[in-house]
Amino acid sequence: MAQERDWSSLPTDLLRLVLERLPWSTHPSFGAACRHWRSVVTPFYPAWLTPLLxxxxxxxxxxxxxxxxxxxxxxxxxxxxxxxxxKFCCAVGRHLTLCQRSTALEADLVTGEVYELPPMKYAWFHFVVYDGAERMFGVHTVMGPPRTAVAIKDADGELDDWDYAALLNPDAQWMESLPNTNPVLHGGLLYVLYDDGKLAVYDHEARHHHDGYSEILDRPKGFGFQQCEEFTDKYLFESDDGELMAILVGLRGTPVRIVKLHEQEMEWQEADSLGGRTLFTGTLTTLMRKTSVEWMQNRVFFPRLYEWPETVHVDIVDRHGELAFVPTSGGTEYTKPANHEGACMWSHEIGSGQPTEFWDTERVEYSIWVDLNTC
Structure with missing residues (x-):
C-alpha cells in the first residue's frame, strides 16, 4: 500500500505553479500554511498600497x-x-499620457508599450486630461481662455481625431491660468483654476452652441484668504467623494491650506482635515486616497526628497489585476516599514502647527503621481 502523503509534501515545482495562478494578495496566507509552502513564496512589493511617484x-x-x-x-x-x-502630461491607472512636440503618446506602464495618439494640429498641449474610459482632452492655456480639443474612443476602442474648439471670440475675457495645475474633470465638465481662485469651465456637450472656449465663471471670486499672495503653488483636484478641491502651498512648503468648492454658493471653503485620507500633490496629477496606514492619514506628500532612497530593480507583474514589484535579483528581501521615522519624502500633516523641514529637500523633476490600483 502506498504511503499516505499530506498537502505539505507537495513537490516544489507544483507549488510554484499553484502560486503563479493566485493573486498577489493571497501569497502571505499561502506562505503561512507551513515552512515548505513558505519556501516557494518569492519577495514582492504590492504596487496598490498607495499612489507612487x-x-x-x-x-x-x-x-x-x-x-x-x-x-x-x-x-x-x-x-x-x-x-x-x-513630457509627462497625465496619468490614469497604468495609462501614462505624454506630449512630444506635435505628437501625443500613451504608454502602458506595465507592458512598456507606447502608442501614438491622433496627431495635433498645433503645438503640443500644455495639459492633457483623460477620464480613463472614452474621452481625452487636450488644453492650451498660454494666453486667454483655455482652448480645448477632445478625442473620443470609437467602438473599437481607438481615439478619433482631435475635435478642436472654435476660433477665439473677440469678446472673450482674457486671463492666464496657472502653469502647474492640471485641469480637472468634475461632473462631466472640465475645470481650469486661476491664480486668484477663479474657475473656468468647459462643457464638451455644449461646444457647438457657443464659441468653444471655456467660460470664466463670475464666482468664486477668490479663495477667501486676505494674504493669498503667500501661496505660490496651487493644485486643483477632485476628491474621492467627488468634491472639487484645491491645495494651496507657500514658497517654502508652508503654509498649506486645503479648500473645497461649495457648489451651491460657488465659494471656496477651508477644510481643516482630510478625514483620515492622504493627499499626493505637487505634480500634474493630484490624488486623494483613503489609507489604513495610520501615520499617512491627514498628511500631504510632495515630490521632494531629503536623499535618494534605496533603489530596487524590479519587474512589474500583473496577476488577476493586482500589480506588484518583483525584484529581479534574488538577494533583495521584503521589508515592511515599522514607522515613518527617517522617511525620505517631505510631507505635511494637515492641522499640525509644527514646522516642517523643507530646506534640505530636493524636488524630483520629471515626475507625476500614479495610482496603479485603478484601471
Whole structure:
C-alpha cells in the first residue's frame, strides 16, 4: 500500500505553479500554511498600497522609477519608454499620457508599450486630461481662455481625431491660468483654476452652441484668504467623494491650506482635515486616497526628497489585476516599514502647527503621481 502523503509534501515545482495562478494578495496566507509552502513564496512589493511617484532622470530617455512613500524605496523598471523629448502630461491607472512636440503618446506602464495618439494640429498641449474610459482632452492655456480639443474612443476602442474648439471670440475675457495645475474633470465638465481662485469651465456637450472656449465663471471670486499672495503653488483636484478641491502651498512648503468648492454658493471653503485620507500633490496629477496606514492619514506628500532612497530593480507583474514589484535579483528581501521615522519624502500633516523641514529637500523633476490600483 502506498504511503499516505499530506498537502505539505507537495513537490516544489507544483507549488510554484499553484502560486503563479493566485493573486498577489493571497501569497502571505499561502506562505503561512507551513515552512515548505513558505519556501516557494518569492519577495514582492504590492504596487496598490498607495499612489507612487513616477519619475525619470531625463525627459523620455531613461528607465522608469516608482518611488513608494510607504516603503521609502525607489523601484526601477528595466524598460525604457522610447519617447525622446516627451513630457509627462497625465496619468490614469497604468495609462501614462505624454506630449512630444506635435505628437501625443500613451504608454502602458506595465507592458512598456507606447502608442501614438491622433496627431495635433498645433503645438503640443500644455495639459492633457483623460477620464480613463472614452474621452481625452487636450488644453492650451498660454494666453486667454483655455482652448480645448477632445478625442473620443470609437467602438473599437481607438481615439478619433482631435475635435478642436472654435476660433477665439473677440469678446472673450482674457486671463492666464496657472502653469502647474492640471485641469480637472468634475461632473462631466472640465475645470481650469486661476491664480486668484477663479474657475473656468468647459462643457464638451455644449461646444457647438457657443464659441468653444471655456467660460470664466463670475464666482468664486477668490479663495477667501486676505494674504493669498503667500501661496505660490496651487493644485486643483477632485476628491474621492467627488468634491472639487484645491491645495494651496507657500514658497517654502508652508503654509498649506486645503479648500473645497461649495457648489451651491460657488465659494471656496477651508477644510481643516482630510478625514483620515492622504493627499499626493505637487505634480500634474493630484490624488486623494483613503489609507489604513495610520501615520499617512491627514498628511500631504510632495515630490521632494531629503536623499535618494534605496533603489530596487524590479519587474512589474500583473496577476488577476493586482500589480506588484518583483525584484529581479534574488538577494533583495521584503521589508515592511515599522514607522515613518527617517522617511525620505517631505510631507505635511494637515492641522499640525509644527514646522516642517523643507530646506534640505530636493524636488524630483520629471515626475507625476500614479495610482496603479485603478484601471
Amino acid at each position: 513616477l519619475s525619470a532622470a531625463n525627459v523620455g530617455s531613461t528607465n522608469l522609477r516608482f518611488y513608494s512613500p510607504y516603503y521609502r524605496k525607489s523601484f526601477e523598471v528595466s524598460r525604457t519608454l522610447e519617447a525622446p523629448g516627451a
